[in-house]
Amino acid sequence: MEREWVTGGTAAVNGTGIEGLAGVCRSPAARVRAAGDGAAVVAVMGDCPAGEEELRAALPAVRAGRWAEPARWPGSYWVIAAGGRQQFVCGDLAGVRAVYYTPHGQGTAWASEPGLLGRPLVPDLLVSAARLAAGDQWPHRSPYERIRQVPGGFGLLLASRTPPQLVDVADIEPVEELRDGAERFGRALAGAVRHRVRAADEVVGADLSGGLDSSTAVMLAADAGVVHAVTYTDGYTSAEDMAFATRVAEHTGVRHTVATGGDEQLPFGFPTGQPTGAEPVLEAAMFAMDTAYLHPVRGLGLHLTGHGGDVVLDSSAACWVRLLQDGHHREAHRQVLAFARLRNTAPGPYWKAFKQAAALGRAGALERAAAALEHGPVHPEAAVGGWSWCRLGAGASWLTAEGRHQVAALLRQAAGDRQPQEADTFDQWAALRSVGASARGWAPYAEALGVRPVYPYLDNQVVRAAFAVPSLARRGLVSYKPLLRAALPGLPQWLTSRRSKGSFTAQRIAGLARHRHLLEELIASSPLTAGGLIDPAAVRAALAQAARGQNATVIADLHQLIVTCWWLTGQTAGREVTVC
Structure with missing residues (x-):
């Protein structure tokens, strides 16, 4: 199945419709809708239910330079808009539909894949090493030298003889409590699944691992169309996962195929002929497993996954750092100690790590990590417990002395970058971009396997509805992923009460x-x-x-x-x- 792509650069409008976006071209597989009126043009490419009426309604915003408005529709897509001498392009919030850019002549070239930018692709070894050592503190850096990436949640604004600008398109409308946002999230998620299944108008494939995220997607899809679910198992798979997958399939009546793997499907085999892709992705190590269990759904119109569910349905321990940042010390202490006891973790050191994270802030944490790298080898057992703005773990311990000094310099540069200062906001966007990169990076593997994956949990409006709910409310101590239960009360209690994860x-x-x-x-x-x-x-x-x-x-x-x-x-x- 051919992947969609789009590319263009600094250009003026010279017509209406997609042809009015001078210098823009796309793959034959790209699904495009466009509208134009005089000097204003807007186009969407990808998976978006917006029709001509919605596109035309966005033209006044384009003329006025309100660039975030065309990015508010549901789905996962690129927006390309132009008004006067300005051109705007953005992908989805998660970055599955990425935008890369680089200087080109007197302007800027942009594309959905680095290889479309017309320059040699030279891997940036230092950035690769830095991400291994300290996580992704550089969301604007691509894996290649001299090629930048638009971070998820932003768009790229271009004009002749003007440096490119990043425009915030996150557009999160916060609510105060879980119940205030649960219904909106439920509608967004159900709509994201329903739209894709009905648009396919044929049997759709779906992952069914037995976890909450994929199980929910299958249940919603089964109400909208005909589903063929697939599950992977082997001698190492959780029996509980398999039992839940079987029960979900029986409950929904979907067709269910179970692939049983052996030693040949174990990770890290990298079979001959496996595609490389434009960036490293963890799923590359699982290609043999993917080949085995996805074969029965090869060639179907789309393949639903639960990828990204952990990010939108749950939140990390950064929510307790946020409590400390906001001055709620007593409540933060109560929740951290309760969680530590549930995990059978010594509460004292755990609590100390959270207080340190709140006191340092992101810039302080990166400066501290840089100093640790410069002063000597980092031992993996010294990794910070609890939550940290910058974890130096085993990856940092494998750096050479020269590698440590170079990564330290990059961290010091990153400390001055514009990033959210609230711990939970910073962390949820970092997590979202990580799962988006994983989905994006898997595209060539999916193409080789003959499946077209879709990620309803990463739909723009699903992400907005989830992130509108306070991270503390999504971090359930008593129940696991409380947002899911509140948003979709019709799901079976035996599913939403599950607390374990494979x-x-x-x-x-x-x-x-x-x-x-x-x-x-x-x-x-x-x-x-x-x-x-x-x-x-x-x-x-x-x-x-x-x-x-x-x-x-x-x-x-x-x-x-x-x-x-x-x-x-x-x-x-x-x-x-x-x-x-």
Whole structure:
């Protein structure tokens, strides 16, 4: 299934409709609707239910330069608008529909894929190493040198002889309590699923892991059309997950196919012929598993997933840092201690970490992390408990001395970047952009597997409705994902009362053990190693421990390092670039 893409640059309007956007071109697969009136043009490309009437109603906003208004429709799409000598482009809030840009002649070129920008793609090794060490503190940086990325929640405004500007299009309308926003969220999520299933007008595929997010999507889809759900299982899969998946399929009456994997489907195998993609993505390590369980739904009009549900339905412990930032010390202490006891964690050090995060703020935390990198090796066991603006874990411990100093310099630069100062706001947008990047990065794999994934939890209006609800209200101590139960009271109680969540940790440990020697060679020959940024001996020791099941805390960092090394190695071999 061909992917959609769009590309353009600084240009003036010279007509009406999509042809009025001079210099813009798109893939034949792109679904486009446009409207124009004189010097104002607006077009949407992608998955958006807005019709001609809605587009025409947005033209006055375009003429007035109110660029956020055309981004308020439901769906996941690009907006391209022009009024006078200005051109505006943005993707969705999560960044699944990304926008990249770079200087081009006297203006700026932009595109939905880096390879469409007409310049050589040179991976930015330092940014790759920095993200491994400190998370993504650079949402405006792409994986490539001299190519920028528009962060989710922003659009790009261009005009001749004027530097590009980022325009905030988040447009969150906060409510005070869970009950105030639950109904709106329920309507948005149900509508996001219903629109896609009905628009497909055929059997649709759907993931059904047994977790709350995919199970809810399947139940909503089953009310709107015919669904073929698929589930993956193997000797390491949670029996509880499988039981819930089976029960959901029986409850809804959907067709249900279960794929049973073996050693060949374990992670980190990287089968011959697996696509590389434009950026590293964790799912690259799972391609053999995806190939096995998605085969029965190959060629269907779309494939529903629960991806992103954790971000919109739940919130992180950053909500307790926000309580401290707002001066609610007693309530923050009560909730942190209650959560620590539920997790059987010593409450004292846990509480201290939250107080430190609130006192430092983002800039202070990044300066502190930079100093730690400069003063010596970072040990993974020293990673901050609770929540942190910047976690230095195992990835930081694998940096060379030169790598530590270079990453420290990048962190100091990032400390001055414009970012939300409220811990929960900063964290929820970072999490949203992360799952958006994961969905975006999986596009070439989906194309190779013959499925067209859709992500209703990442729909623009679903995200807005979720983020309107206070993060503290979405962080349930008594119930898991309380927003889901409040928003969709018709869901079965046996589903919404589930508190556990499945994991692929056992599969990843087995995959590390099976492919250990090949992975050691991959890391030793990686451009990160050749560039003097990571120490392969340090990684080798961590890999050996994880493969024996002795150090599960480093598995997430190993996973990220491995897919990054594999991706970078593929980039050095060259890849086909599509040009318009």
